Amino acid sequence: MRIIKVVPYQDEWINKFQEEALKIKEIFGDQLLEIHHIGSTSVPGLKAKPIIDIIPVVKNIDEIDLFNEEMEAFGYEVRGELGIPGRRYFPKGGENRSHHVHVFQIGDENIKRHLAFRDYLIAYPGVAKEYADLKEILASKFENHPESYWEGKENFIKETEMKALNFYSKN
Template structure:
């Protein structure tokens, strides 16, 4: 997968809204909420242009019954893909455009981690700048190695998650 990090794009919000409407029509009564997460959800943050969507559902086991409908939207159904209690879908193959991370409503740890990082970055511009610069530099250093790119962000992201979660619990 080619690693491309771009400047923030205002169209990402609309892309999230459009795709979330389609997902809502599939998950219907199972859906409790749906969130735009990840770097494209943070105004001003440089990002890989991939829209991350986090539906929160009543029963994660029932999501497997929607795999065919999600495939109809162009998603590859990946199951848990290394994260217990999640259902992961990706769209676009090597030119990925969307990722869907589905969690059951009582999975507060994963849900709060994603929301905490998003909300923390939305209110802390210095960290947005640091994170964006790191991602831009890693993308230049590893343009054809997504694993090296992800490994290069790992320590920063873990520390960001720790700080963001502490902040999130206090707001």
């Protein structure tokens, strides 16, 4: 069973992203156009679940299925779209997740949505603190119930995402 635990920001998260990005570049080769660190671990000072979220941006999402065995060799599970059309999702670490890789094709709106949310939290530390506080409360309340934890964050994320997309389009 997965346990939800929010911890203080750790500088090592940047290094963990960079290490994993090198592996992903090696696997996807010429298909890879960009790679981004997203999620709470990408926001300096933000408390987070210690799971590194990564978005590789690729030329052709359908070609990514050809790399499933190589991703498995690096410890990733192959989960396909998992409810988000046009995505390929690869978690790593089983019940003690360490990484989530969300692969999208260039131009997919989900890329902008994730980058906007990250950049907005970086630009507005007060909003980032509100988010951290909410996550801590939810994690203590729903430590053994990941679905309830996610549901508790949903409204905050949606509202902040709208503001973030507006902010992102102006910058």
